Amino acid sequence: MAKEKKLVEAITSMEEDFAQWYTDVVKKAELVEYSSIRGCMIIRPNGYAIWENIQKELDRRFKETGVENVYMPMFIPESLLQKEKDHVEGFAPEVAWVTHGGLEPLQERLCVRPTSETLFCDFYSNIVQSYRDLPKLYNQWCSVVRWEKTTRPFLRSMEFLWQEGHTAHATAEEAEDRTIQMLNVYADFCEQVLAIPMIKGKKTDKEKFAGAHSTYTIEALMHDGKALQSGTSHNFGDGFAHAFDIQYTDKENKLQYVHQTSWGMSTRIIGAVIMVHGDDSGLVLPPRIAPTQVMIIPIAQHKEGVLEKAAELKEKLGNFRVKVDDTDKSPGWKFSEQEIRGIPLRIEIGPKDIEANQAVIVRRDTREKIIASLDTIEVTVGEVLETMQKEMLERARAHRDAHTSSAADYEEFKSSIENKPGFVKAMWCGDRTCEDKIKEETGATSRCIPFEQEEVADTCVCCGKKAKSMVYWGKAY
Amino acid sequence: MAKEKKLVEAITSMEEDFAQWYTDVVKKAELVEYSSIRGCMIIRPNGYAIWENIQKELDRRFKETGVENVYMPMFIPESLLQKEKDHVEGFAPEVAWVTHGGLEPLQERLCVRPTSETLFCDFYSNIVQSYRDLPKLYNQWCSVVRWEKTTRPFLRSMEFLWQEGHTAHATAEEAEDRTIQMLNVYADFCEQVLAIPMIKGKKTDKEKFAGAHSTYTIEALMHDGKALQSGTSHNFGDGFAHAFDIQYTDKENKLQYVHQTSWGMSTRIIGAVIMVHGDDSGLVLPPRIAPTQVMIIPIAQHKEGVLEKAAELKEKLGNFRVKVDDTDKSPGWKFSEQEIRGIPLRIEIGPKDIEANQAVIVRRDTREKIIASLDTIEVTVGEVLETMQKEMLERARAHRDAHTSSAADYEEFKSSIENKPGFVKAMWCGDRTCEDKIKEETGATSRCIPFEQEEVADTCVCCGKKAKSMVYWGKAY
Numbered sequence: 001m002a003k004e005k006k007l008v009e010a011i012t013s014m015e016e017d018f019a020q021w022y023t024d025v026v027k028k029a030e031l032v033e034y035s036s037i038r039g040c041m042i043i044r045p046n047g048y049a050i051w052e053n054i055q056k057e058l059d060r061r062f063k064e065t066g067v068e069n070v071y072m073p074m075f076i077p078e079s080l081l082q083k084e085k086d087h088v089e090g091f092a093p094e095v096a097w098v099t100h101g102g103l104e105p106l107q108e109r110l111c112v113r114p115t116s117e118t119l120f121c122d123f124y125s126n127i128v129q130s131y132r133d134l135p136k137l138y139n140q141w142c143s144v145v146r147w148e149k150t151t152r153p154f155l156r157s158m159e160f161l162w163q164e165g166h167t168a169h170a171t172a173e174e175a176e177d178r179t180i181q182m183l184n185v186y187a188d189f190c191e192q193v194l195a196i197p198m199i200k201g202k203k204t205d206k207e208k209f210a211g212a213h214s215t216y217t218i219e220a221l222m223h224d225g226k227a228l229q230s231g232t233s234h235n236f237g238d239g240f241a242h243a244f245d246i247q248y249t250d251k252e253n254k255l256q257y258v259h260q261t262s263w264g265m266s267t268r269i270i271g272a273v274i275m276v277h278g279d280d281s282g283l284v285l286p287p288r289i290a291p292t293q294v295m296i297i298p299i300a301q302h303k304e305g306v307l308e309k310a311a312e313l314k315e316k317l318g319n320f321r322v323k324v325d326d327t328d329k330s331p332g333w334k335f336s337e338q339e340i341r342g343i344p345l346r347i348e349i350g351p352k353d354i355e356a357n358q359a360v361i362v363r364r365d366t367r368e369k370i371i372a373s374l375d376t377i378e379v380t381v382g383e384v385l386e387t388m389q390k391e392m393l394e395r396a397r398a399h400r401d402a403h404t405s406s407a408a409d410y411e412e413f414k415s416s417i418e419n420k421p422g423f424v425k426a427m428w429c430g431d432r433t434c435e436d437k438i439k440e441e442t443g444a445t446s447r448c449i450p451f452e453q454e455e456v457a458d459t460c461v462c463c464g465k466k467a468k469s470m471v472y473w474g475k476a477y
Numbered sequence: 478m479a480k481e482k483k484l485v486e487a488i489t490s491m492e493e494d495f496a497q498w499y500t501d502v503v504k505k506a507e508l509v510e511y512s513s514i515r516g517c518m519i520i521r522p523n524g525y526a527i528w529e530n531i532q533k534e535l536d537r538r539f540k541e542t543g544v545e546n547v548y549m550p551m552f553i554p555e556s557l558l559q560k561e562k563d564h565v566e567g568f569a570p571e572v573a574w575v576t577h578g579g580l581e582p583l584q585e586r587l588c589v590r591p592t593s594e595t596l597f598c599d600f601y602s603n604i605v606q607s608y609r610d611l612p613k614l615y616n617q618w619c620s621v622v623r624w625e626k627t628t629r630p631f632l633r634s635m636e637f638l639w640q641e642g643h644t645a646h647a648t649a650e651e652a653e654d655r656t657i658q659m660l661n662v663y664a665d666f667c668e669q670v671l672a673i674p675m676i677k678g679k680k681t682d683k684e685k686f687a688g689a690h691s692t693y694t695i696e697a698l699m700h701d702g703k704a705l706q707s708g709t710s711h712n713f714g715d716g717f718a719h720a721f722d723i724q725y726t727d728k729e730n731k732l733q734y735v736h737q738t739s740w741g742m743s744t745r746i747i748g749a750v751i752m753v754h755g756d757d758s759g760l761v762l763p764p765r766i767a768p769t770q771v772m773i774i775p776i777a778q779h780k781e782g783v784l785e786k787a788a789e790l791k792e793k794l795g796n797f798r799v800k801v802d803d804t805d806k807s808p809g810w811k812f813s814e815q816e817i818r819g820i821p822l823r824i825e826i827g828p829k830d831i832e833a834n835q836a837v838i839v840r841r842d843t844r845e846k847i848i849a850s851l852d853t854i855e856v857t858v859g860e861v862l863e864t865m866q867k868e869m870l871e872r873a874r875a876h877r878d879a880h881t882s883s884a885a886d887y888e889e890f891k892s893s894i895e896n897k898p899g900f901v902k903a904m905w906c907g908d909r910t911c912e913d914k915i916k917e918e919t920g921a922t923s924r925c926i927p928f929e930q931e932e933v934a935d936t937c938v939c940c941g942k943k944a945k946s947m948v949y950w951g952k953a954y
Binding site for chain 1: 510512513514517518519520521522525526528529545546547548549550551552553554557570571572573574575576577578579580587589596599600603604615619620622624635636638
């Protein structure tokens with residue numbers, strides 16, 4: 001009992017200290033271990049299995065839109081990184097530099113890729129000649145490095161895993177369509193699989209990607225009311241094409257520059273899953289992404305027939321990702337572990353249950369207990385998992401809506417940011433000056449100009465001039 | 478026609494210049510493109526799709542043996558790399574060093590991982606406490622960097638993709654069992670999926686991995702008679718455990734050192750697939766690993782009903798990986814492309830075939846043509862693919878056996894190495910001196926001490942002293 005207590009007590013309450021709660025959960029659920037390298041994390045099996053499921057789901061969705069996977073070198077020569085002015089300014093201050101190979105100094109420094117636009121551009125300039133070569137719809141799964149000062153597991157680390165799609169198109173319109181298409185792929189994936197509702201919109205010029213014409217984003221709201229940018233999709237127009245000389249011959253035999261996009265989602269999204277769905281007992285994983293969906297925990301497993309019945313039950317639930325915890329720990333300890341790790345359902349089965357031809361299903365999110373007949377338990381489990389998935393999304397959406405307010409003037413805006421953690425919808429004149437002022441005075445940043453616009457007021461919440469658009473504001477990770 | 482001719486002529490004949498043939502194939506089959514970074518390759522969609530299939534097959538086999546995936550940092554601090562003496566001596570001369578992060582010099586240099594033993598050891602020393610924590614059976618899929626002087630696509634590049642498994646066990650016996658188990662997983666995979674027969678054996682001390690007690694290997698023979706080390710599995714004993722202080726409390730509450738293994742297979746194996754099965758028309762992919770197994774090529778596709786029938790046929794073959802080439806290229810051009818890319822089967826279907834309710838299946842390896850009724854073509858395709866897979870393995874085995882000889886004395890040995898490219902089986906006394914001498918005088922290295930021993934003679938082929946074991950020798954990639 002002492003040990004069990006220790007396991008649960010190890011997690012700080014969310015209300016007490018959300019940041020500490022987060023750190024406790026990633027550590028106690030064994031998602032991550034700190035490494036000897038400052039700011040680099042070790043992703044443990046419980047964490048990596050979530051990423052594998054994310055990869056599988058996203059990769060399938062990408063391929064359905066015609067995307068093919070490739071692998072580019074992890075190094076970028078300094079001269080290549082410098083070819084696009086805005087891009088190098090954005091990334092050069094935060095890259096890791098390789099200066100020696102073996103025992104020799106290098107003639108030219110190489111940076112470890114912080115992102116691979118420059119490599120893809122160099123590649124495209126070699127392989128794109130004719131309109132027949134377009135579009136190029138390439139993606140890679142890899143790790144990238146950004147030399148961050150302060151880091152947190154999943155949310156911000158020096159090295160992280162991601163996918164980066166890079167496409168080249170014949171026309172500006174095609175590129176814009178692809179940019180939006182991939183943003184929708186991300187948003188649909190997050191809602192349907194991760195049960196996280198997203199605000200889709202455009203970044204302001206201040207917040208857009210280094211070198212992009214426009215950046216689109218999906219923004220989620222965490223349990224503590226802070227926003228998390230969860231995926232981005234960039235339209236580069238023909239800017240990189242000019243810098244890297246990527247031209248093709250069109251049907252009229254005229255040389256044209258290509259139009260490009262890039263889009264990425266990273267292990268950061270695991271941070272969103274933790275902070276949207278978790279509770280004081282630990283992680284809560286949406287069934288569709290959970291590496292283990294059901295943990296069968298035998299009660300009084302030393303008694304005759306119990307372990308056999310548990311194994312039989314696992315067999316019967318073969319359509320789901322199921323495990324039996326038949327270790328020599330106590331059932332209470334096993335419950336705590338299953339809860340900390342966020343496994344969606346546990347099934348308790350002991351001698352009395354077996355006698356009654358039943359088992360007890362317990363939902364991780366609501367703790368609801370469902371007595372299920374062993375004859376049809378595979379149907380019940382399927383239904384409960386579906387319901388749980390649906391309700392997790394509904395709860396996340398309700399939480400977000402309850403933490404989204406509108407502000408017509410600056411006083412209201414400041415009060416909302418200060419007192420009601422969450423999104424604030426407010427009008428904006430479009431000037432960088434107001435954006436900077438708001439950030440400086442309130443700590444809130446523009447999250448996005450949402451596709452779904454509302455007229456919260458006529459004038460900019462900051463300067464009072466005529467408003468151009470409604471913006472979601474918030475403090476962010 | 479001129480264009481078609483160009484496509485085929487682009488590949489140098491194997492007999493004329495095998496190295497150039499190889500380069501032509503990887504380039505013309507669009508497996509790889511050279512990058513701006515010396516020695517680093519871009520893996521293009523045709524190449525990466527092969528790697529994805531290899532990953533899927535291997536990963537499933539690993540997981541069936543209880544292995545879990547993790548992700549470790551790509552950087553290793555210099556002090557960590559230096560903890561195991563033999564290991565650092567083996568790898569330090571060929572690593573890339575990161576000396577600056579952002580605008581600041583680092584206090585300690587970091588190397589880009591050439592392999593991750595040191596990181597896993599550091600990790601295990603933190604998470605292994607009790608016998609209950611063992612075994613740890615972890616694997617990661619990642620890229621590694623080795624600063625090679627001369628490079629060739631897939632075979633030897635500065636950066637390459639691989640998996641590296643790292644396990645920790647309570648006993649020496651368990652570690653040895655796991656080392657052999659994983660070697661068998663590799664060998665079975667290569668034979669069953671890649672249709673490449675392997676010699677399984679142990680490396681000599683000279684050829685073993687830096688820091689290992691023993692290294693096991695699978696060795697394949699390429700078309701040109703050179704050997705290719707295709708996968709290795711290392712038993713570290715408790716050497717790293719001592720260097721990194723990885724101890725656990727056993728059931729008697731006594732502190733014990735763990736015993737460790739590591740094992741890896743890389744994109745190098747794609748080079749083996751090319752060099753074992755390819756021919757003068759390009760790549761030949763075994764059906765089980767081919768990203769596209771069947772290419773349907775419509776004949777006279779402008780004629781009414783042809784493209785519709787081709788699409789219908791694709792539908793009917795839904796259990797296979799099938800594509801229709803409905804581009805506006807000529808059929809001859811499409812045939813050449815399908816052949817260069819090594820797609821196992823093409824199906825030609827034109828107006829006359831449709832009238833006769835049939836299609837023509839052409840095997841990539843033998844060029845055999847099979848007329849198949851459209852009513853049962855899905856059965857025929859399945860059978861032909863199975864036969865092709867089986868016969869490719871048989872042919873590869875026959876080629877290897879025809880290029881394997883035995884040598885009882887040194888004259889015979891030297892003559893074999895010089896005149897009959899392939900493996901030479903010969904006895905060895907066990908002395909490094911003889912191994913060095915053979916390498917210096919003939920260019921052949923010991924490939925392995927095979928598990929299946931034969932008594933080719935009584936005495937060492939080099940020094941004439943009493944022989945300890947039979948060794949496979951050969952020139953190698």
